[in-house]
Amino acid sequence: MPPRSTAASQNALIKALIDLHLKSERPNKHTDRVAWNDHFEFDIELTYGKFSYESKQFPLLENIKGHDWGDITWLNLNIANRAKELMHSEGVLISQSLENLHYGDFERKWQGLPLEKKKDLALEGLYRGACNCPWDNGRKSCPELTISSLVGDGEYSFINLLKRIVEHDPTGNRRVRELFRFRHPYVDHQFRSSDSATEAAKAGLYLIQIYRTFCIVETLKGILNAYHGVKMTSMVPIQTALPVRHGEKAEARQRQLAEQDKNSIFQEIIVDDSQCKEMAAISYTACQGCLVKTNRKHLKRCAQCQSVWYCSPQCQRKDWPEHKKACGKTTFVLPSPRAVAPDEFIGCPVAIPGFVRTPALWRQIWYLSKSDSQYSDYHFDSTSKPGDTSSLRISRPPGARLIFLVARRRAMASGSLPAIFKMLEILEFEEDSGIRTWTHARYRRQFEMEYNIQITPEAIREAKGKFSPPTATELQEEEEFLRRRWASVAHLAIHMRLTVQQHLGGPFGPSTAYLFDSTLGRAA
Numbered sequence: 307m308p309p310r311s312t313a314a315s316q317n318a319l320i321k322a323l324i325d326l327h328l329k330s331e332r333p334n335k336h337t338d339r340v341a342w343n344d345h346f347e348f349d350i351e352l353t354y355g356k357f358s359y360e361s362k363q364f365p366l367l368e369n370i371k372g373h374d375w376g377d378i379t380w381l382n383l384n385i386a387n388r389a390k391e392l393m394h395s396e397g398v399l400i401s402q403s404l405e406n407l408h409y410g411d412f413e414r415k416w417q418g419l420p421l422e423k424k425k426d427l428a429l430e431g432l433y434r435g436a437c438n439c440p441w442d443n444g445r446k447s448c449p450e451l452t453i454s455s456l457v458g459d460g461e462y463s464f465i466n467l468l469k470r471i472v473e474h475d476p477t478g479n480r481r482v483r484e485l486f487r488f489r490h491p492y493v494d495h496q497f498r499s500s501d502s503a504t505e506a507a508k509a510g511l512y513l514i515q516i517y518r519t520f521c522i523v524e525t526l527k528g529i530l531n532a533y534h535g536v537k538m539t540s541m542v543p544i545q546t547a548l549p550v551r552h553g554e555k556a557e558a559r560q561r562q563l564a565e566q567d568k569n570s571i572f573q574e575i576i577v578d579d580s581q582c583k584e585m586a587a588i589s590y591t592a593c594q595g596c597l598v599k600t601n602r603k604h605l606k607r608c609a610q611c612q613s614v615w616y617c618s619p620q621c622q623r624k625d626w627p628e629h630k631k632a633c634g635k636t637t638f639v640l641p642s643p644r645a646v647a648p649d650e651f652i653g654c655p656v657a658i659p660g661f662v663r664t665p666a667l668w669r670q671i672w673y674l675s676k677s678d679s680q681y682s683d684y685h686f687d688s689t690s691k692p693g694d695t696s697s698l699r700i701s702r703p704p705g706a707r708l709i710f711l712v713a714r715r716r717a718m719a720s721g722s723l724p725a726i727f728k729m730l731e732i733l734e735f736e737e738d739s740g741i742r743t744w745t746h747a748r749y750r751r752q753f754e755m756e757y758n759i760q761i762t763p764e765a766i767r768e769a770k771g772k773f774s775p776p777t778a779t780e781l782q783e784e785e786e787f788l789r790r791r792w793a794s795v796a797h798l799a800i801h802m803r804l805t806v807q808q809h810l811g812g813p814f815g816p817s818t819a820y821l822f823d824s825t826l827g828r829a830a
Contacts, residue, residue, distance in 0.1 A: 330345070335436055335437075350451070353449075353496075378505050378637070378638065381510055381513060385509060385513050385639070386629070387614065388517070389516060390597070390643045392485060393482050393643050393646075395527070396485075399523050399530075401480045401669060403530070404472055405665050406468070409755050413465055416464070417459075421457065427532050427533055430529070431528035432451060432453070433528070434532065434538055435451075435523075436525075438524040444517030445521045447496070449492055450462040456529070468530075471486060471488075471526075477665075478669075479665075479668040480669075481648045482645065488519050498511075505638045512640070593618075594621075594625055595617065595621025595625040598617060649676075651674040652791045653790070653791070655715045655718050664758050667757065682697035683700050683707065684697070684733075700732060700733075701736070702735070706732050711784040712776040713726075715784070724769045724774075727769040727770070730749055730750065730766075
């Protein structure tokens with residue numbers, strides 16, 4: 307028998323390796339990241355490595371036999387809900403990307419890292435992305451998400467992917483005006499559909515691309531956070547099964563969803579039993595109105611579709627204009643989520659025409675809008691915990707707090723240099739008085755980023771004395787804003803008081819109560 311040719315032997319070996327890979331389970335990402343990533347990269351290489359999008363290698367997925375794309379109503383609702391969550395995640399990524407690309411020399415530092423360091427960061431980002439996206443098997447449709455691509459300098463490198471999404475909406479206010487989808491010619495060809503495709507097939511193909519973009523966005527955020535040393539939030543496995551609901555309509559809908567999950571093509575394309583279920587945290591435990599994650603037992607679902615959950619009737623009413631576009635629809639509904647207004651704190655001024663807020667200033671506004679910031683006057687980046695901030699409340703000299711708040715409002719509205727330097731003057735007075743152990747450079751560095759200015763001795767001399775004293779109306783307005791901010795979190799203050807009382811084993815004494823209320827800002 308003549309010996310087999312070298313080419314035939316190589317082809318047989320390759321086929322054997324592919325067959326072995328296809329039969330193997332993907333390693334668990336939590337216990338063996340390297341093997342987990344290698345398995346994914348093998349999948350991506352098999353699908354896209356030698357594929358030309360002009361070829362006929364990929365049949366139309368809409369014609370796959372033996373599979374059901376699922377219930378069109380369920381698909382529409384998942385597309386609408388995932389698109390809304392994705393827009394929120396994209397807004398955060400754009401804000402982070404702008405700050406990194408526009409301030410300092412992040413791009414140069416990244417390019418200057420040793421190759422092995424960049425590979426480690428890319429692997430960490432891929433892992434974090436897999437934990438934070440709705441379904442990590444969406445990565446199988448991401449030829450961009452290989453370590454060699456991310457750490458290289460090609461079209462789909464880490465830096466170029468950041469630049470691509472920033473081009474979509476460069477405002478940096480943590481909100482995007484419309485949904486962004488990462489595009490790739492191979493993927494566009496693979497998930498194309500014909501005019502004769504069923505409504506469910508069209509919706510299913512679109513949903514796959516939503517999951518794919520989610521994987522890319524969360525991976526890029528993961529790499530950025532890993533680069534800056536931001537610790538990853540602990541992952542908590544959850545139960546994704548729908549809880550039992552009473553009533554004939556609810557139980558019938560539940561049986562329908564269970565049957566659809568069993569037969570759906572998404573079982574093959576997306577679900578991977580080897581992975582922990584924490585990947586569903588975004589999709590399964592958040593109120594669709596406010597996107598706040600909570601235990602599902604505290605949520606109520608839409609009585610009509612039985613598939614969307616809310617934390618309160620108020621959230622449901624607020625979300626209804628969006629939800630009704632997909633609720634109960636039996637034809638494919640292309641998602642068009644509303645652009646959500648950026649977070650603003652009580653008393654946040656409107657920017658005057660012509661003044662463009664920087665991403666760093668939008669981040670400051672976002673911090674001040676959070677519930678635990680209603681007793682704070684400003685946030686400054688932490689020097690010890692990357693990605694974290696330290697908040698402060700002005701306490702000296704007497705009366706300086708309201709002046710600082712008036713200056714803050716003027717600066718945020720127009721970028722007024724005299725207002726910026728008045729804030730700086732008050733902060734540096736406290737520093738020189740020993741109230742804080744921060745540095746003048748720390749204040750100045752952040753103001754420079756937030757207001758796109760250069761703080762030099764000449765600039766300080768030029769602005770000195772030009773700050774107009776606050777008017778009586780401005781002072782009264784800031785006092786009212788303070789009261790409204792405190793009232794908005796009064797229930798939290800009561801809870802904190804009770805918690806401290808329990809810890810101390812009795813009610814507050816007069817001195818303890820004064821210290822507690824002073825810490826919250828009531829003694830301003």
